[in-house]
Amino acid sequence: MTDKELWAEFCSKKNIDINTPYEAWAFGGATEADTDRLAELVLKGKKFGTASSYDEYVMENALDEIPKPGDYSVILNSKNEAVCVIRDYDVYVRAFGDVPPFHAYAEGEGDRSLKYWRDVHTSFFKDCLNETDKPFTQESRVVCEKFSVEYIPGKDIPEDEMLFVEPTMAFAKEIAAYRQEMLDSESSFDGCFSMKRMPDIQEYVDYCIGWANPRREAGEHGEWGNVLLVIRKSDMKMVGCMQIHNALTERMKKYTGHVGYSVRPSERRKGYAKKMLAKALDFLSSFGFEEVNVSCLPENEASKKTSWQIGNSCYSFKNTL
Incomplete structure (x- = not known):
């Protein structure tokens, strides 16, 4: 199913204007297996957070594209197949060293500890900035998002979530x-x-x-x-x-x-x-x-x-x- 097909199905079932803006994207990973693993964590309810480099938005002159509470996204797998619709409910920008343990837990990866999150994301953010002259440090800012799963084809989402x-x-x-x-x-x-x-x-x-x-x-x-x-x-x-x-x-x-x-x-x-x-x-x-x-x-x-x-x-x- 394409992102447009899934979005149309979601809007029809939830009585949402199909012209409501959304972004379609896949989680970043070193391999296609990583991308699919992260999408699967979302489907299982274990992953409800993600993070991106604030400096990348700055360098691309795209600060207006930073996610906001209420934004919809269609999550894709490594084959560009749409797997679910999510919606941001909490977004903040913080220095990497100040990111709290609950955000690491929300990202759902590894043992969900802050140490694991820091180890994985230090490498990830360094790669994001390796083609620039801007080094990655503990003071580098990151965009932290929390989101809820709004729609999974063929699955009911609890109303009292x-x-x-x-x-x-x-x-x-x-x-x-x-x-x-x-x-x-x-x-x-x-x-x-x-x-x-x-x-x-x-x-x-x-x-x-x-x-x-x-x-x-x-x-x-x-x-x-x-x-x-x-x-x-x-x-x-x-x-x-x-x-x-x-x-x-x-x-x-x-x-x-x-x-x-x-x-x-x-x-x-x-x-x-x-x-x-x-x-x-x-x-x-x-x-x-x-x-x-x-x-x-x-x-x-x-x-x-x-x-x-x-x-x-x-x-x-x-x-x-």
Whole structure:
């Protein structure tokens, strides 16, 4: 099937204007097998991120072609056959050395670790720039994309799919609404990092980005971690928030654990907590942990039940109270 044929089928089934712009492209790889392997990871749901060289856009005078949230693409295999339609929901530009672990996990390759991602992409980006006089360094900027699969021929995509998003100002309104609902219901801000004490959303977003930066020097209270917004794809509403620590102080090992999370008060009892915790544990597996601690209050029976149900089905697990 060609990209035009797949796009027409997608637009017909999803009631989308066929004249909506899209790009057709294949993942870069050293071999055709690499291209097909990466496309297959997308089809399996393991790969929902990719990265490209910002400097290439600059050199080609094509900054207006940098992907944006909402952009559609048709993914091709090595034979230029269309395999699926994707749509970007999160795009940011960051120095290579500042790219956080969650993006490496989102790219779905190897053991999904930041080390693996850096090793593979250092070579990739050097090749991208080898015909120029611009060297590739830790400060070289890269365009990081997260995307959702919108259509696979012959396969149903769940309507209640959840997107896991690093905090950016693109979701400022949802963060503010989530924060206000948590305040109105007097809910504890578990898994929200410093959201409660930061009414300035820009300050909160910047704080979360800084906390996840792998080049940041860890403090005795902070260590490293990632805040993930949980967005319901059907209406792009923020339904939950997770705080995932990939390094712990001794105090955090006892009281905080690797994972904290909360569900928006109006969205509770819909099964979101189980999906969130399952994603958190899968992400943490990219760090090679053999044991994961999840914290919750002693009186929170629902959270304890969710933790044990998900944790015991994954690997060695401790519910930290």
